[in-house]
Amino acid sequence: MNKNTLIEKTTDTIAVYEKNDFSFDIYFANNIFQTSQLIKEICEDNKCLVIISETIEKYYYSEIENYFNNNFENKYKIIVIPTTEQNKTMETVLEICKAGKNFGLDRRSLMIGIGGGILLDIVGFAATMFKRKLKYLRIPTTLVGQIDAGVGIKTGINFEGAKNYIGSFYPPVATIIDNNFLKTLPEEHFLCGLAEILKMGIIMDNDLFCRIQDNYKSLIQNRYQLDPMLSKEINYKAVDDMLSELQGNFFEYNLERYVDFGHTFSPFIEEHSNYSINHGIAVAMDIAISTEISFLLDMISNEHRSRIHNLLLDIGYDIYDAQTYLFEKMWKSLDNVILHRGNNLNLVVPTEIGKATFLKERSDISDTLLQTAILSLKEYQERHREMAYA
The missing domain is CATH 3.40.50.1970 (Rossmann fold)
Incomplete structure (x- = not known):
């Protein structure tokens, strides 16, 4: 602390x-x-x-x-x-x-x-x-x-x-x-918040991730009302995790922030959709992109990558969207992100469920890598949905 x-x-x-x-x-x-x-x-x-x-x-x-x-x-x-x-x-x-x-x-x-x-x-x-x-x-x-x-x-x-x-x-x-x-709360808005909870689970709290994985259907269907104790425990853990990451850096003097996971590509997704895609939904999409980049760089195993992608898709998020996953514009949007983060990229990527690290420089990734990640997510989503409807 x-x-x-x-x-x-x-x-x-x-x-x-x-x-x-x-x-x-x-x-x-x-x-x-x-x-x-x-x-x-x-x-x-x-x-x-x-x-x-x-x-x-x-x-x-x-x-x-x-x-x-x-x-x-x-x-x-x-x-x-x-x-x-x-x-x-x-x-x-x-x-x-x-x-x-x-x-x-x-x-x-x-x-x-x-x-x-x-x-x-x-x-x-x-x-x-x-x-x-x-x-x-x-x-x-x-x-x-x-x-x-x-x-x-x-x-x-x-x-x-x-x-x-x-x-x-x-x-x-x-x-x-x-x-x-x-x-x-409408379901889409509930899913926005659930994405922020998943964010915390993926970067620092495997137990929180597993609780969502085990209970997401009931949580979504009943909007936290069926099991008040479980709902309170999930919120409490997510808030406690958030505060643990913010402590000592509430004023953001240090621009390396794990809580920025899911917040690198999501601003572009929101703005490019003219905000028809809500913030939390964009965060879920960003989580998928960042996870896929980590996988392509051999920083996270296929097992953990698949657990993240599968849970996102099972809950109902898209991990690929043809209208907003425009890699050239998305790559260009990183200029503003880097400016906001003190001339560093500081892209947060998971290394396993419950742990994460930073890709600090823009040179740590490339436009080709981003394009490959997007195409890979497109294929993953298509396969997942084919299996779901088989």
Whole structure:
């Protein structure tokens, strides 16, 4: 463990203390708007601007409103914002800030974001700007939000077609993870989060990978509701693994980050599809590409490579897509990745399930290697589906 980071764990809470910088808690709770006083305990008697997505408004508005009526009386205001990549803009951030100003938020007030990863990124950035930083609470309601956006300290918005180009590092006072929200999550969005969990399993946690391998059908079909204990254990392990990798490097001074696995080719896949391919789905596709590159370089065995590819395909991800796997453009897209990573490629590739390494330089791979990997994935996917339908 990094000497500047302390992580304390109980069965329901992970507390993070970064020396001289910040601290925040991650709570694992159930039915937080029905039987829990956790939000009230965190926010105390301060004013709250509650920002929710349109989906949360549809399914949970009355439940949320009743909770705040009973616990905050006239000290809260709920606003609804659209949450697409196209709305992840400065204009949306300023709408939140305007609502906060009109409601009279002071320096002790909080913003509370209730929604998926896009909403949490937007609210976090608005909190960074408002009155030179306002406290904020994150309540992720999607699986990718719980595992990814709800764990670190990054906030951000898109700018001129570039994802998360403007942003900040600003931790919340807390994150509350409640799997009850997942029961209304569409399957594709659930799969987005499952890809982020698989990412952690592949790079550092064989046990986590095996749990998904053994239980993915039930987890997907029941959206984590059939076996709450197993679901909590999986989320807890994924969050704990994520924090273990982030500790001591929350501000990304070191640009060699294992958590960037699945995030080298995925930005191109998302942007080239005009975001019709969601982030987590693109991450799963990137995992396949990176794994195939590792295999072609004799860095991972065929057994482990096949387990990864087969699980991705069995779950329902594509490991090849003719519309976006354009190797010349994909190769060119690495220019931006290298610029973002301090002039290094730092491509994370698995060496076995539970372990990974870096291909640090662009010269460690080639456009021919990428093309071969893409063609190999095309053939693998075709064979797998032929066998499935045989």
